[in-house]
Each structure stands twice: as structure tokens, then as C-alpha cells.
Amino acid sequence: MDNGVLEEVDxxxxxxDVVARVWGYEELRPLQAEAMLAGLEGRDALVVLATGxxxxxxxxxxxxxxxxxxxxxxxxxxxxxxxxxxLAESGVQAAMLTSAQESAxxxxxxxxxxxxxxxxxxxxxxxxxxxxFIEELAQLGLGALVVDEAHCISHWGHDFxxxxxxxxxxxxxxxxxxxxxFTATATPQVRDDIVRQLGxxxxxxxxxxxDRPNLTYRFLPREDEAEQVLSVIRRHxxxxxxxxxxxxxxxxxxxxxxxxxxxxxxxxxxGLSAETRQRNQERFLSEEIEVIxxxxxxxxxxxxxxxxxxxxxxxxxxxxxxxxxxxxxxxxGAPSECVMLYSGSDYxxxxxxxxxxxxxxRAQGVEIDPLEAQRSLERLSEMYGFATNAICRHRxxxxxxxxxxxxxxxxxxxxxxxxxLRSLADAQRVAQMILSCVVxxxxxxxxxxxxxxxxxxxxxxxxxxGHDRLSTFGLLRDKHPREIRHWIEQLxxxxxxxxxxxxxxxxxxxxxxxxxxxGQRELALFELPVPPRGKRSAxxxxxTTRRTHLTYEPDGSTAARTAVTSDGAEIELTxxxxxxxRLRNLRRRLARERGVPPYLIFGDRTLQELAxxxxxxxxxxxxxxxxxxxxxxxxxxxxxxxxxxxxx
Ligand code: ADP
Ligand code: ZN
Numbered sequence: 195m196d197n198g199v200l201e202e203v204d205x206x207x208x209x210x211d212v213v214a215r216v217w218g219y220e221e222l223r224p225l226q227a228e229a230m231l232a233g234l235e236g237r238d239a240l241v242v243l244a245t246g247x248x249x250x251x252x253x254x255x256x257x258x259x260x261x262x263x264x265x266x267x268x269x270x271x272x273x274x275x276x277x278x279x280x281l282a283e284s285g286v287q288a289a290m291l292t293s294a295q296e297s298a299x300x301x302x303x304x305x306x307x308x309x310x311x312x313x314x315x316x317x318x319x320x321x322x323x324x325x326x327f328i329e330e331l332a333q334l335g336l337g338a339l340v341v342d343e344a345h346c347i348s349h350w351g352h353d354f355x356x357x358x359x360x361x362x363x364x365x366x367x368x369x370x371x372x373x374x375x376f377t378a379t380a381t382p383q384v385r386d387d388i389v390r391q392l393g394x395x396x397x398x399x400x401x402x403x404x405d406r407p408n409l410t411y412r413f414l415p416r417e418d419e420a421e422q423v424l425s426v427i428r429r430h431x432x433x434x435x436x437x438x439x440x441x442x443x444x445x446x447x448x449x450x451x452x453x454x455x456x457x458x459x460x461x462x463x464x465g466l467s468a469e470t471r472q473r474n475q476e477r478f479l480s481e482e483i484e485v486i487x488x489x490x491x492x493x494x495x496x497x498x499x500x501x502x503x504x505x506x507x508x509x510x511x512x513x514x515x516x517x518x519x520x521x522x523x524x525x526x527g528a529p530s531e532c533v534m535l536y537s538g539s540d541y542x543x544x545x546x547x548x549x550x551x552x553x554x555x556r557a558q559g560v561e562i563d564p565l566e567a568q569r570s571l572e573r574l575s576e577m578y579g580f581a582t583n584a585i586c587r588h589r590x591x592x593x594x595x596x597x598x599x600x601x602x603x604x605x606x607x608x609x610x611x612x613x614x615l616r617s618l619a620d621a622q623r624v625a626q627m628i629l630s631c632v633v634x635x636x637x638x639x640x641x642x643x644x645x646x647x648x649x650x651x652x653x654x655x656x657x658x659x660g661h662d663r664l665s666t667f668g669l670l671r672d673k674h675p676r677e678i679r680h681w682i683e684q685l686x687x688x689x690x691x692x693x694x695x696x697x698x699x700x701x702x703x704x705x706x707x708x709x710x711x712x713g714q715r716e717l718a719l720f721e722l723p724v725p726p727r728g729k730r731s732a733x734x735x736x737x738t739t740r741r742t743h744l745t746y747e748p749d750g751s752t753a754a755r756t757a758v759t760s761d762g763a764e765i766e767l768t769x770x771x772x773x774x775x776r777l778r779n780l781r782r783r784l785a786r787e788r789g790v791p792p793y794l795i796f797g798d799r800t801l802q803e804l805a806x807x808x809x810x811x812x813x814x815x816x817x818x819x820x821x822x823x824x825x826x827x828x829x830x831x832x833x834x835x836x837x838x839x840x841x842x
Contacts, residue, residue: 205234205259213255216284218800218822223248225402229374230256233338236372238397240344240388242379244404246499246525249376250277253340257314258286262337263307266316269346269355272495274316280794281314285824290316293324307334319346319357328367336371339364341392344375348387358391365393378521382596404517404595408524409532411587412609414723415680416535419507420451426505426533427457427485432775433502434478437487438519440508440543448507449487459485462492479791481782493519498791499526500798505533509540509581512573513594516580526797536581538641538683542699544574549695575689582687584615584720614723621719622710624670624681625690629703629711631666632691635659637702640693644701645678680722688717736766737799737806767806773840774805780836784829795829796820808837 209230213219222230225241226248232239233256243249254277257264268274274290281288289303289312306312321327339361341347347358364371375388375397389397414422423437437452439445442463449461460474460483471491478486479498486492490510504523510516516534524530548570552562580590587608589599604611618624631644646653647661650668661667670678682701685691690707693699709715778792778801785792796804800820807818812830815821821830 202231202235205231208259209234209255212258213251214822216255216258216286216822216824217251218818218820218825219251220817220819225400226252228398228400229253232398232400233340233372233374234259236338238372238394239374239400240385240394240397241374241376241400242385243376243400243402244406245378245521246406246527247378247402249342249378252376253338253342253374254281254286254314257338260313260337262335263312263331264314264338264340265322265331265336266314266340266342267319267322267358267361268316268342269319269358270343270495271318273342273497274318276497276791276794278316279790283790283794283825283828284822285828286314287312288314288316290318291321292318293321294318319355319361323357323360323363328364332368336368339371339373341373341375341388343377344388344392345377345379345384347391348384362391362393403592404597405588405592405599406521406524407588407605407607408527408529409520410529410607410612411520412531412533412614412723413581413587414533414535415676415683416508416537416540417676419535420448420455422535423448423505423507424452424455424457426503426531427452429531430502433484434481434498434500435485435503435505436492436501436519436522437485437505437507438492438510439487439489440540442489444507445487445489452485452487457485458483459487462486462488464489464491479793480785481778481792490515490519493522496522497525497793499793500528501525501530502528503531503533505535507535508543509534509536509577511544511570512577513580513591514573516577517591517595526799528798534581536578538578538679538686538693538699541574541578541686542693545571545695546697548574579687579689582684584610584617584718586610609723616721616723618681618719618721621717622713625685625710625717625719626713627666627669628678628682628685629690629707631664631669632701632703633711634664634666635661638700640699641679641682641701644682645675648678649673649675677722681719684719690717735769735771737769737802769802769806770808770840771805773808773837774801776840777801777804777833777836780832784832796825796833804833804837808841809834810838 206227209227210222213222224247225243229239229241229252233253241249241252253264253266268277271290271292271294274292278288278290287306289306291300291303303315307315341361346355347361348354364373373392373394375392375394377384377388385399388394416422427435437448437459439448442465445461445463449459452459460477462471462474466474474486475492475496477483479496501523504520506516506519510519520532523532548567552567555562586605587610588605592599606612609615627648628644631648632639635644635647643655646656647664647667648670650671652662656662682691685707686693686701689704690710691701692704693701703711706715710717781792781795781801785795788795797820800818803818807814809815809818812826812834815826815830815834
């Protein structure tokens, strides 16, 4: 075997060993091995992995094996603190430097750096560009630079940060230090920008799948908002979730309604004081409350991995935003649900908001790029089309981000593929009735009026307009107005109807709408969806394991058995739900004592394995996912004792 290959095998083994020993993970996720190898071999790389893909491990593990210091640039102090606290729980010493620190604190970090006690240093970008800092790092023996959330360097990204721009100076000052950039943002424009701005040299480009197979997507027309949101929350008793609203006032309106229905929830938006926001966020992270009701101001820097559901009470203004916000669910890879409520009024709401803000800007002499204004309207229409059309949600998202969707059979994790949407049997006829009604009303009325005419409502407005004498009056008499509105929205989403901008969103036909009306074009429409009912915990009730030696009790019987699956075959075990709850309580207690969020103690998956395997000795903890050596020694005795107490 060629020497290079041999070394690569050794390096991979060393990486796997350190991941198993420190983090307790036996397997690597897709592209983690490639990213780690690039890091260890000192090659530049750009790694694009979806949220929850496990980017941090890709740079943390090589940092422990490499000679010299690894510096990680990260845009948010809270993210850095979280990582440092998490590493500390696993026995890895790391520190951070930001511009906000006291000088005593900074001095202490430098001392630890000089004594080579640290392998990983997190640095905020504005600290990084302080003159002379890079030279200081060089003296300490900088082994690699990692740029996390690297899309912040790009104007095209969604959180551009000017300080990021100057990170590229490292390349000129220390050309030999390899740079690895990480992001979840996928667009080619942003990618190219990252490579250029950082001056990456022949970077290894590692792009993972953007699909999030553990997320189940459901879109529902909004009817009774609070009731619909509650029904999602009730499907997830005791589990964490985020409810996104469009405006602050919507948050202030919805949060008390949920609270009075017995949901432990708190609001979060930019109108609350910084202290209140901080406190509410902390109470969510520490599992004191389950649900946060928020505007999009909530989310950046939230790393809680066990968010089991995200509800959009209204449609976001673009597919990117939708993907980003729903992406906060299920970072730990366990099944999670994303439900979006939408209505045509969201579409108009966003459009009016944009018009208003442009008008304000113009009044202040700011020029609005008409092309950009046009693009944001297109993004809004695209989102509305996504909401109202019945195509597989996973497929749509993956293709939106420019990847092929290869599953012919459907995803099995969206309302469309799960068969929750029934197609309307006489869609063609219904569409023709609606479209011709719009024409007969001279394309001067909005959806509510058209629906009223079609269902034959006898209102003053209709009589005054003489619309009770139209041939389309009462054609859909047997249908509920909600249904008619739902079909009209689908026709808008399919771009057979368009709505006028401004205060009165009147409906008119597009070219394809005329074709549908004349029967020259086919289409499909869907009935109002019926959401699933009942309580259903998203967390699986069984776990599979490949451990070689383990003592376990199958199905809660008292006889412990030893299974030897030396071939690494999987065995499926039932999670003891009562024990799981008990271990969660222990985790919460320990987290409070240590002043860290519970998920840094153990993830849900680890608790599930513990609640299925019911290990009785520290030895039995070996190989359980998420239990590395430090945690086994430090937390192991407490958890084993709790399990023993549960059996007694
Ligand atoms: P990202 O930054 O890509 O969104 P994270 O680095 O936060 O993702 O990782 C998401 C979760 O997955 C974390 O809880 C992390 O500990 C876990 N994780 C990462 N790699 C693995 C692995 N190989 N096996 C099991 N869990 C992993
Ligand atoms: Zn699907």
C-alpha cells in the first residue's frame, strides 16, 4: 500500500478514536470524515452541511489531534459560550476571546494559551481584526483557522457582518495556516464569495445533502389560529417547540391564549426589553418552559438540539426563511414536526409591508433598487406557491437549493406524501366556476366577495352590485366558504389568478387562468386538509444499538440478559418512558447545578438509550451514544444510581 493511503487510514482511525473517546459517538455523519481529514491534513476546505449535520465536530475533533492551536471564528458570543461549556462537559478545555471581556479575563486566557493548556480558542471577528492579534496568534503557534457561519462574510448571505470581511487578512499575514470554512447556507453565490473573501487555496468543497429527513412538514390554511397551534403543541406533550408569528402584536396576542390553555410558554420579540428577552430565552434553554412564541428575532444562536416542533402561525416571506426557521427543529436528528399555517392575507401582509417600507425609504431620499424590489416579490410569490401547491415539501426544498431529489417513492415525511391531502374530485369544474365568477365580477373584487357570490350569500353588497343575478351566483352553494377560499388561494398559488397590489387585493385572471377557464389546461386542486389528531410523542419509542457486549432487560421484564452481538448486528430495544422522564429530571437538576443548559449534559438520544438499556454499571455505559470517557466518569455514577433507584 502506498504510504499516503496508509497514513490516511491511520489518521482516520485516530479521528474515530478521539470522537468515540471524547464524545461517545461510534459513527460519523455524512462528510464528517472527509471534513476532518481535510482539517487534519492542513488543506483548505469549504464545508456546507445542513443544520444539525454536525459541523462543530468536524473542526473540534481535528483540533485535539493537531499540533498547535486551532482558532475558531464565530459570530455570536452565546454560540461560543455554548460550545465551550459543552466541550468542558466532555473534558476538553477551550476558551474564548471577545472585545466584550474584562482585561483580567483576557489575561488569563493568554496565560493558558502560552502554557499550551488550550487546543481550541474561539474568537469573535471584531476581536480577531484588532491590529497585531494575528501576529500574536502566530507566536503562539497557530495550527489552523476555522471560520464558522462563514456565510456572514458574504453580502449575499442573510446575516452579512462587515467584520468578517477582514478575516481574509490572515491569508496574507500567515499564508501557511490552513483555513476551513463552515456554513449551512447553500447558494453558489455565497459559496463563491466565501472562497474569494477568505482567499481559500484550491479548497476541498464538501457539500452535504440539504434535505432534513427527520423533519415532517405540514401546511394548513389558517382558520382558528390559536386552536390550530394548540393542536400541534398537544401532539408533543412535554416537548420543546417554537411558534413563529409575523408581528410583535401577533406574539402578544397568541402567547397569552396558549398560556391560558395551560401551555408553559413565553413571548420573545424585539419589543421586549433585553433583560426580558434574555430571561425568556434562558428559561426555554433550561427546559423551564416548553414553548417560545416569537418573531423571527428568536433563533440566531439557539442551539437547543431537541426542539421537536416549529409552528409558523403565518407564512414567512421566502423559502429561505422558511428553511432556516424550520431548520431549528430536530438538530439532534430525531423526528420533529414543522407546521405552517398560511392564508392569502399573509401574502398581502408581506407585500404591503414591503411597499410601505419602500415608500418610507423613498421619502427619506433612499433609492430603492427596482430589481431588488421585484426579486423580493418573486420570492414571496414563490413561497406562496410552495404553501398552496401540493408537491412533496422535501422535494421542493431540496430542488430549491439546487440539488437533485432522487427518491421516486416520495419522502414519507410531508403532508403530501403521507396522503393527508385529498385531491378534489371535480377540480376542473370548480376552477372554471371560480375563474368565470371572477370574470363576471369584472375582475374588480377580492377573494371574500367571490366566495360569497359562489356560495350564494345574500348580502347587501352583493345585491347592490347586482351579483345575485350573475349566472355563477350560488354555483357552489353546498360548499363551505372556507373551502372556496382555500381553492381560490390555490389558484393564486398556481398563478392562474393574480391579486392586485395595494389596499384592495382584487382578483384577475392570468393568461393560464384564461386557459383553465376555457378548459384548455388541466389542473389539480385539493380539499381542506385534515390535520392528524391525538397525542403522539415525536421521539421514537425504540432505539437500536450495535454494541458488542451489553446487559439489558428486554421489554421491561426483570430478567437481565447479556447479548453478545459481536458481528455488530443491530438490536432493537424499547424505551422505558417512565425512566426516560426520570432521567430527564435528573438532567435538568444537574444542569441547574452546573449552570449549563440540559442538552449539554446529555442529548435526548443518550437518555433514550439509557432508558432502553438500563445499564447497571459504569462499564455498561461504554458505547452508549453521547457518553465519552469524561462524562462516563463524571456523570455515569449519578445516572447509573438513578436507573438502579428506578428498578427498586
Ligand atoms: P450544526 O452546527 O451542523 O447545525 P451541530 O454541530 O450543532 O450541527 O451538531 C448537531 C448535533 O449532532 C449535536 O448535538 C452534535 O453533538 C450531534 N452530532 C454531531 N456529530 C455526531 C455524530 N457523528 N454522531 C452522533 N451525534 C452527532
Ligand atoms: Zn414528501
